[in-house]
Amino acid sequence: xxxxxxxxxxxxxxxxxxxxxxxxxxxxxxxxxxxxxxxxxxxxxxxxxxxxxxxxxxxxxxxxxxxxxxxxxxxxxxxxxxxxxxxxxxxxxxxxxxxxxxxxxxxxxxxxxxxxxxxxxxxxxxxxxxxxxxxxxxxxxxxxxxxxxxxxxxxxxxxxxxxxxxxxxxxxxxxxxxxxxxxxxxxxxxxxxxxxxxxxxxxxxxxxxxxxxxxxxxxxxxxxxxxxxxxxxxxxxxxxxxxxxxxxxxxxxxxxxxxxxxxxxxxxxxxxxxxxxxxxxxxxxxxxxxxxxxxxxxxxxxxxxxxxxxxxxxxxxxxxxxxxxxxxxxxxxxxxxxxxxxxxxxxxxxxxxxxxxxxxxxxxxx
Numbered sequence: 001x002x003x004x005x006x007x008x009x010x011x012x013x014x015x016x017x018x019x020x021x022x023x024x025x026x027x028x029x030x031x032x033x034x035x036x037x038x039x040x041x042x043x044x045x046x047x048x049x050x051x052x053x054x055x056x057x058x059x060x061x062x063x064x065x066x067x068x069x070x071x072x073x074x075x076x077x078x079x080x081x082x083x084x085x086x087x088x089x090x091x092x093x094x095x096x097x098x099x100x101x102x103x104x105x106x107x108x109x110x111x112x113x114x115x116x117x118x119x120x121x122x123x124x125x126x127x128x129x130x131x132x133x134x135x136x137x138x139x140x141x142x143x144x145x146x147x148x149x150x151x152x153x154x155x156x157x158x159x160x161x162x163x164x165x166x167x168x169x170x171x172x173x174x175x176x177x178x179x180x181x182x183x184x185x186x187x188x189x190x191x192x193x194x195x196x197x198x199x200x201x202x203x204x205x206x207x208x209x210x211x212x213x214x215x216x217x218x219x220x221x222x223x224x225x226x227x228x229x230x231x232x233x234x235x236x237x238x239x240x241x242x243x244x245x246x247x248x249x250x251x252x253x254x255x256x257x258x259x260x261x262x263x264x265x266x267x268x269x270x271x272x273x274x275x276x277x278x279x280x281x282x283x284x285x286x287x288x289x290x291x292x293x294x295x296x297x298x299x300x301x302x303x304x305x306x307x308x309x310x311x312x313x314x315x316x317x318x319x320x321x322x323x324x325x326x327x328x329x330x331x332x333x334x335x336x337x338x339x340x341x342x343x344x345x346x347x348x349x350x351x352x353x354x355x356x357x358x359x360x361x362x363x364x365x366x
Contacts, residue, residue, distance in 0.1 A: 037364055039322040043356065049319055050303050050354040052346045057299040058336040060292045061231045063270075065222035067242075067285040069191065069213045070273065076192075076208035080172050081180045083107030085199040090210075092193045096184040102210055103182040103195060109203075111178035113169045120162040127151070127158035188214035191283060213283075218276045220252065222289045223267040232257065236293045238272045239337070242285050250274055250281070254291060292336055299333060300342040306352045307332065307340050308361045316346060317353040317360055325353070327364055 039047070083105040090102050134151040137143035173181045192211035195201065201209065220240055224232055234257055240250040251274075258269040272289065274281065307330075308315045318326045330345030346352070353360060 037323075037325075039325065039360065041322075043359075044322050046356065047353055048303075048305075048355040049351050050306060052342075052348055052350040052352060053301050054298050054348050055301040055339070055341070056294040057297040057333065057341050058292050058294055058339070059231060059334060060290050060336040061228050063222040063224055063228070063289045063291065065220050065240075065272075065287045065289050067281050067283055067287060068219045068221055069211075069215075069283055070217045070219050073186075073188070073217060074191075074211060074213045075185050075188075077102070077182060077185065077210040077212065078208050079105065079180070079182070079201050079203050081105065081107040081109040082202045082204075083109070083180060083200075085195050085197055085201065086179075088193075088195060088197055090190050090193070092190055094190045096187065096190060096212065098184055098187045100184045101181055102184055102190075105180040105182065105201065106178060107180045108178070110172060110175060110180050113165070113172060114176040114178065116165045117162075117169055117176065120158070120165040124155075124158040124162045127155040131155045182209065184210075184212055186212055186214065188212040189279070191215075215276055215279050215281075215283075218274055218281050218283070220272040220274060220287055220289065222270040222272065222287075222291070223265070224270050225267055226261070229268055231293070232270055232291055233293055236291050239290045239292075240272065240274065241288045242281070244282075244285060245280065290337075300344070300346060300348065301339050302330075302342065302346070302352055303354045304335055304338050304340045306354045306357055307335075308357050310361070315361065317357055317364075318346065319351040319353050325360065325364065327361060 084107075085103055086106050087104040088102070089104075090096060090100075096102065131148075131151040131154070134143050134148045138145065138148045169176070173179075173183070175181055189212065190210060191213045192208070194207060195209045220238075222238075232254065234254055236254045238252045238254055240252060241248070242250075252272040254270055255273045256271040258271070261268050270291075302316060306316050308317070314330050314332045315327050316330050318328045320326075328345055331343040333341040333343050335341070
């Protein structure tokens, strides 16, 4: 009986050894097959091979905002006289040149200025004739020095009155037909328009009738919440995207930080100035803003396209040659645009696959 049990145990042990050896052989075979994966030449020709570099760590924060006028290049046009609008010559959005007529206003004040000019010219002419007469009488002994002096004073006062009246008329457009002609003070776009034909206006109501902006430069105002205030500095680079131009990035810099919080929504305003070639950015456009700054900390970095995310881990494919590609886990510190900053896992100078990474990663795993 003991021999039979011993024989059974021996047979079971042999089967266990054979099964273990078989599994080990299969595992070695699988590992060998994985190690033998070679990138096909046709695929290898299309690959981008990048190097692990060292770069100052960049931090990036995202905000929302909108496009506004550059208020340093905006002019609000106010009426200097009261009257009725007779002829509006421009529409909202029109581009105008400096000096171009925007509208004509019929004004009793302008008629009064014209009348004052005629009176001043007449008074000056009379004062000059009186002065000449008094000087002739003085030479003949028929007038005193005092008479000449009075005539001279009246003449100088008439000259001053004419000069004043002329300047007042010039300030108000110099039109002598009773019309106040509204002209563009700068070249730019009509971005606000508050009058139409037959509108009655008053000079003392405090409202502008047009706003003109050249739009060659615009401001983007970002809303920065309290938790992000320490991450934004004057001079930081800013990338702006809009709904109107998906995929297009506008580049600017933070040029002013408003060091107060809006009491309503508890945000701090940050201003970014942008050049606007082609006038593609329009006031009131919604924007997404990414502000980046350097932390002066040398850090490993690779192109963002080299990163493969799988099973809650980040990997890169370290490349030696077409037959030697290793899947290497890495620790990501930050991603800013097309650069990803790493805490470790690779060394400076290592070659990594920067294109088709997911395709090759799947092939290596399979």
